[in-house]
Amino acid sequence: MIAEIGLAALWLAAALAVLQMVSGAASLRAAQGEINPLAIYARPAAIVQAFLAVLAFVTLLYSFAVTDLSLKLVASNSHSMKPMLYKLTGTWGNHEGSMLLWVGVLAASGGLLAGFEKRLPERTMGATLAVQGFVALGFYAFLLFASNPFERLPVPAPEGNGLNPLLQDIGLAIHPPTLYAGYVGLSVAFSLAMGALMTREVNPAFARVMRPWVLGAWVLLTLGITAGSYWAYYELGWGGWWFWDPVENASLMPWLAATALMHSVSVLAARDALRTWTIMLGVLAFSMSMLGTFLVRSGVLTSVHAFAVDPERGAFILGLLGLYIGGAFTIFALRAGAVAEGKRFAVVSREGALVFNNVMLSAILAIVLLGTLYPLLTEAFDVRVSVGPPYFNPAGAIFAVPMLLVMAVGPLLRWKSDKPARLQFELALIAALVIGVIALVCFFGQFPLLPLLGLGLAAALAVAAFLPLKGRNLRRVPVATWGMVIAHFGIAVSLFGMACEGAFSQERLAAVAPGGTEQIGDFAFTLQSVTPVAGPNWTALEAQIAVSQNGGEPVILTPQARNFWSPPQSTSESALLTKWNGQLYAVIGNQAEDGRWQIRVWWKPFVTFIWYGGILIALGGVLAIAGRVRVDVKRRSAASKGAQRRADLEALGAADPVPAE
Amino acid sequence: MIRWVLALALSVLALPLGAQDSMPPAPYAYNQLDDPRLEAEASALMHTLRCLKCQSQSIADSDAPMAGDMRHQVRSRILAGESPEQIRIWLIARYGDYVSYEPEVSSTTWPLFAIPVLVILIVAGVLLRRLGKRRSDDDEGAAA
Numbered sequence: 001m002i003a004e005i006g007l008a009a010l011w012l013a014a015a016l017a018v019l020q021m022v023s024g025a026a027s028l029r030a031a032q033g034e035i036n037p038l039a040i041y042a043r044p045a046a047i048v049q050a051f052l053a054v055l056a057f058v059t060l061l062y063s064f065a066v067t068d069l070s071l072k073l074v075a076s077n078s079h080s081m082k083p084m085l086y087k088l089t090g091t092w093g094n095h096e097g098s099m100l101l102w103v104g105v106l107a108a109s110g111g112l113l114a115g116f117e118k119r120l121p122e123r124t125m126g127a128t129l130a131v132q133g134f135v136a137l138g139f140y141a142f143l144l145f146a147s148n149p150f151e152r153l154p155v156p157a158p159e160g161n162g163l164n165p166l167l168q169d170i171g172l173a174i175h176p177p178t179l180y181a182g183y184v185g186l187s188v189a190f191s192l193a194m195g196a197l198m199t200r201e202v203n204p205a206f207a208r209v210m211r212p213w214v215l216g217a218w219v220l221l222t223l224g225i226t227a228g229s230y231w232a233y234y235e236l237g238w239g240g241w242w243f244w245d246p247v248e249n250a251s252l253m254p255w256l257a258a259t260a261l262m263h264s265v266s267v268l269a270a271r272d273a274l275r276t277w278t279i280m281l282g283v284l285a286f287s288m289s290m291l292g293t294f295l296v297r298s299g300v301l302t303s304v305h306a307f308a309v310d311p312e313r314g315a316f317i318l319g320l321l322g323l324y325i326g327g328a329f330t331i332f333a334l335r336a337g338a339v340a341e342g343k344r345f346a347v348v349s350r351e352g353a354l355v356f357n358n359v360m361l362s363a364i365l366a367i368v369l370l371g372t373l374y375p376l377l378t379e380a381f382d383v384r385v386s387v388g389p390p391y392f393n394p395a396g397a398i399f400a401v402p403m404l405l406v407m408a409v410g411p412l413l414r415w416k417s418d419k420p421a422r423l424q425f426e427l428a429l430i431a432a433l434v435i436g437v438i439a440l441v442c443f444f445g446q447f448p449l450l451p452l453l454g455l456g457l458a459a460a461l462a463v464a465a466f467l468p469l470k471g472r473n474l475r476r477v478p479v480a481t482w483g484m485v486i487a488h489f490g491i492a493v494s495l496f497g498m499a500c501e502g503a504f505s506q507e508r509l510a511a512v513a514p515g516g517t518e519q520i521g522d523f524a525f526t527l528q529s530v531t532p533v534a535g536p537n538w539t540a541l542e543a544q545i546a547v548s549q550n551g552g553e554p555v556i557l558t559p560q561a562r563n564f565w566s567p568p569q570s571t572s573e574s575a576l577l578t579k580w581n582g583q584l585y586a587v588i589g590n591q592a593e594d595g596r597w598q599i600r601v602w603w604k605p606f607v608t609f610i611w612y613g614g615i616l617i618a619l620g621g622v623l624a625i626a627g628r629v630r631v632d633v634k635r636r637s638a639a640s641k642g643a644q645r646r647a648d649l650e651a652l653g654a655a656d657p658v659p660a661e
Numbered sequence: 662m663i664r665w666v667l668a669l670a671l672s673v674l675a676l677p678l679g680a681q682d683s684m685p686p687a688p689y690a691y692n693q694l695d696d697p698r699l700e701a702e703a704s705a706l707m708h709t710l711r712c713l714k715c716q717s718q719s720i721a722d723s724d725a726p727m728a729g730d731m732r733h734q735v736r737s738r739i740l741a742g743e744s745p746e747q748i749r750i751w752l753i754a755r756y757g758d759y760v761s762y763e764p765e766v767s768s769t770t771w772p773l774f775a776i777p778v779l780v781i782l783i784v785a786g787v788l789l790r791r792l793g794k795r796r797s798d799d800d801e802g803a804a805a
Contacts, residue, residue: 238722245717301716347792355791359784366780374773383769386711388719388762395777399784507704509693572724589691589724598691 003071006059007150010100013052013107014140020045020110020133027126028198039122042129043114049136050111057091057104060149064091067160073097073149075157079566081537082163089173090163095297095313096149098176102293103139105177105184109213110136113188119209121201128195135187138320146316162566165538171231179224179251183289185217186258193282194328202279202339207269208632210282212625214265218258219621225251226614237572239585239602241501241610244392246301249372250292253365257285260361263354271415273342273351277358283332287325288365294321300376346417353410360403367395397450404457405430407491408464411484426467433460447503454499461492479627487620494613500582500606511596521603522550523584525557530588530597538564540573543588543597547577559588583607689736690729703736706745709762710735710752719762 020042027039063071064087067080077094078087092098110132117125143149189210196206228251233241242248261281268278295301298314345351371387378385408430412423420427438456441447465488469477508520512527519525528544540562546554557575564571577584582605589598694700707721712728720728720735731752738748752760758767766774 236718236722237724238718240718240722243717243722352792356788359787359791363780363784367777370773370776378769384757384759385770385773386759386762387764387773388709388711388717390709390762391764391773398777398781507693509691511692600691 002059003063003068003150003152006056006063007148009052009056009059010140010144010150013049013056014137014144016045016049016052017133017137017140020049021130021137024126024128024130024133027123028130030123039126042126042133046107046114046129046132047111049133050107050114053104053107057100060097060100061088061091064088064097069158069160070152070156072151072153075153075160077161077163079160079162079537081566082168083536085170085173086163086168090167092176092180093163093167093172096143096147098180099139099143099147099297100149101177102180102184103136103143105181106132106136106139106187109185109188110191113191113213117209119205120195121199124195124199124201124206126195127198128191131191131194132187135191135324138323142313142316142320146313160566162537162564164567165562165564165569165571166235168537168564169231169235171227171235175224175227175231178220178227182217182220182222182224182258183254183292185213185220186254186286186289188213189217189261189282190286190328193279194331197279197331197335197339200335200338202268202275204269204272207265207278208628210278211262211265211269212628214258214262214282214285215621215625215628218255218262219618219625221251221255221258222614222618222621225255226611226618229614230611233607234574234576234585235571237574237587238600239505239574239604241607244371244387244389246372246376247296249368250295253368253372254285254288254292256361256365256368257281257288260358260365261285264358267351267354268342271343271345271351273345274355275339275342276336277355279336279339280332281358281362283325283328284362284365287321287328288369290317290321290324294318295372343416345415348413348420349417350410350413350415353406353413356406357403357410360399360406363399364396364403367399368392371395393450397453401453401457404461404491404495405434407488408457408461411468411488412464426464429467430460430464433463441503451499451502454495455503458492458496458499461495462489465489465492479630480624481627483620483623483625483627485620486623487617490613490616490618490620492613493609493616494611497606497609497611497613501604501610504605505607506603508599508601510599511592512599513594513596516596518599518601520584520601523601523603524548524551525586525599525601526554527597527599528556530591533560535562537566538562541588543586543599545575545586545599545601547584547586549579557584557586559586561588561590578608581605687730687733689733689740691732692736694736694740699739700736702745703739706739706748707732707735710749711760711762713756713760 023038023041023045026036027042030036030039060073063074064078065084067074067078067087069075069080073094073096077097078090082090090097092101110129113132114129120128192206192210192213196202196210225248228248229241232243232248233239261278261284264274264278264281267274294314294317298317300314371392375385375387409423409427412426434456436456437459438452441452441455465485468481468485506521508518510518512518514527514529517524517526524547526546528546530541530543533540533542540560542558542560545557545559547557548554555577557577559575560573562571562573563569572587572589575586577586582603585602585604587600589600591597694703704721708719710720710731712718712720712723712725712731714725714727715723718728720731734752735748738751739745743751749761749763758765758769764770764773
C-alpha cells in the first residue's frame, strides 16, 4: 500500500511537471506588464511537485526500513538482517533508488526556487520554471517507464539478496546524497541560465539570483568528492585516494565546470562582464552532471559504482542527454549573439585573471572528458585502450600549474585594469616561495616532478591566499571575502597533502609470524595475534598490531579481513593511525602455508591534509553564501524601511523627497 | 619414460590454470624486494600497469589473484636485472596494449595526444580573443 502511494505520487508529480512546463512557457507569450492567465500555475505546480517527489522518496525509504520484500527493489538489494543504517542507505545504493533520489532533489530544488525567489522578472521566472519542469519530466519518464522503483514481485521473496558490502559503509550514507544534491543544484543554475537567455535578461540582477545556487551546488559537490575520495582511500584497502576511475571523473567534471561558473557568475554580478561566458558555463555544468549520471547509471562502465547493467536504460538516459544538452546549446547558439558582451576590462585585471583561470579549468575539464570517454569510444570498435594516472596527471598539470600561479596573484589585482608594477613585492614573494621550496626539497632527495611542483605551488598559494587581507582592518573584511581566502587556502592545503603523499609515502609489505616485528619509517609494528570476530552480517579475521613510534608507547591497530555472507563477498577493512603529520595505514592479507600473515603497512605523511583541504574549500563556499545572504537581507530590510518611510511621507501629504542619485 | 615426460609436460601446462584460484599467492605478490632501489623501480612500474580483472585499478592497488601474479612477475624480473621498459614490453606482448597505463602514441591512441594539443591551441586562441582584443579596443577607444 505504502509503495503504491509512492508510485501514485510519482505519476502526479510528472503530471504537475507538464503543467509547470506549459504554464511557464505561457508566461513567455504574455506582453510586457501583462500576466497570462495560464502563467499563474507554474509556481504552485513546482512547489506541490516538490512535495510529491519527496513523498515518493520517503515511501521508498520506508519500504527499505521495514524491508518490504514484496518490492522487487528491496528484495534484490536489501536483507532483513542488515543494520538499520545500511537498510536506509541501501535505498540509494542501487539504480532505481538513486534515480528516485536524483529526481526528488531535482523537484525539491525547483520547489525552493519557485517558493522563495521573488527578485527575478516574472517572464524570466516563468521561462526558468518551464525549463526546470521540462528537465524533471524527462527524468520522471525515465523512472516510470524504464526503472520503476516501486515494482512489486508476483510472490514476495522469502529473503533479500543483500547489499554489496563495499557499500555498507558510513561513507555511502553521505557520499551519494551530497553529490546528487550538488549535481541537481546545478540544474537550477541551468534552468536560470536558459530562462535568462530566452528572455534576454542576462544581467547582474540575474547573476545575483543564480549565485547562491551555484555556490550551494559547488559546496555540496566539493564535500561529496572529498567524502568519496576518503571512502575509496580507507575502504578499498590499498591506500590510493584518487584512481581517475570514470566514476570519479564523472563527479570531478561537474565540479570543474561549477568552479568556473561560480567565478564567472561573481564577475557578472559585480562587474556586469562575461555574460555569454556565464551562460555557456551554466549549460556546461549541468551537461556534465547529466553526463556523470549517464556514465554511472547506464552501466556503460562496469565498476563497483555501476550497479546497473542494462543497455535499454543507457539508451534512454543518452536520449535525454542529447535532448537537453543539444537543445540548450542550440538555444545558446541562436541567442548568444543577442546577448551584449558586457563591460570591458584590461588583460591585467581581476576579470582578466578570472577569465584566464576559467579557460584553464575548462581545458582541464576537456582533458578529463577526453580521457574518460576515449576508452569507451574505442571499446565500441573493439580496441581496448587504458587511460590512467600516467596520462591524466601530466596532461592535467599542463593547465593546472599556470592556473594555480594565476590563482595566487588574481585576488590581489584590481577590477577593470591594474598595473603589475603595483604588486612587485607580492609577485616577488610568490616567485621566491615557489622556487625556494622546490630548491629546498630537491636538496634533500630525488622526487618526481609533479609532487615537487605541487609542494612549491602549495607553499606559495598558502601565503598568497592571505595576501588580499594585507593592510585591511580584519574586523571589517566582508564575510564573503573571508570565504574566498579560506577556500583558496584550502586548495593550498589539499595540494600540499597530495604532493606529500606522492613524494614521501613509504610502503612495507611483509609476511609476519605472530610475534614478529617489522619497521616502517619511524614506526615499529608487531603482529600480536590474529583472532576471529563476528559482526551483524559478517565474520572476520582481526589482526592485533602494536605500533610504536620511535620506541614510544605502543598503539593497537586492528585491521580486519571481512567475509560477508549475503551477498558472499570479502572486503579488507583497513586500520588507520592518524597523527597530526600523517596516517599509518594497515591492512591484513592472507595467511601463507607456513603460518605467517601478509601485512601491508603504509606511512603517508600529511595525507589527511587532502581532505582537510577539501573541507576548508567547502567551508569557504559556505562563508561566501552566508556573506551574500547577509548583505541581501540587509538590502531587503533597508529597501522595505525606505518604502515604509516613503509611504509615511505620502500619508503626511508632504512632497516626495528628491532621490539622492 | 615417454609417458612420464608427457605427464610432466601436461602438469606443467595445467599449472597456470590451477594457479588462478587454489594456489597460494606467488612469493613476490605480497612481499617487497630487499633492495629499496629495485623495489622503488618495481613499485613505479606496477602503478602504471593495469589490473586486467578490475575496474580502473593498477596492479599495485588490487587484491585480485591475477594482480598478485603480475606483481610477482614484475618483482622477480626486476630482480633478475630486466629494465622496467623491457618488462612492460613483455607484458604488452602478452596481454596487449590494454595492460599499460603509460600513454604511448600509436594508431589507436593518437587522438589522446592530438586533442590536448588542439585544446592548448584553442585555449591560446580564446585567451587572445578575449583578452588580447581588449587592449586594441582600449587603444581604439583612447584614439577615438
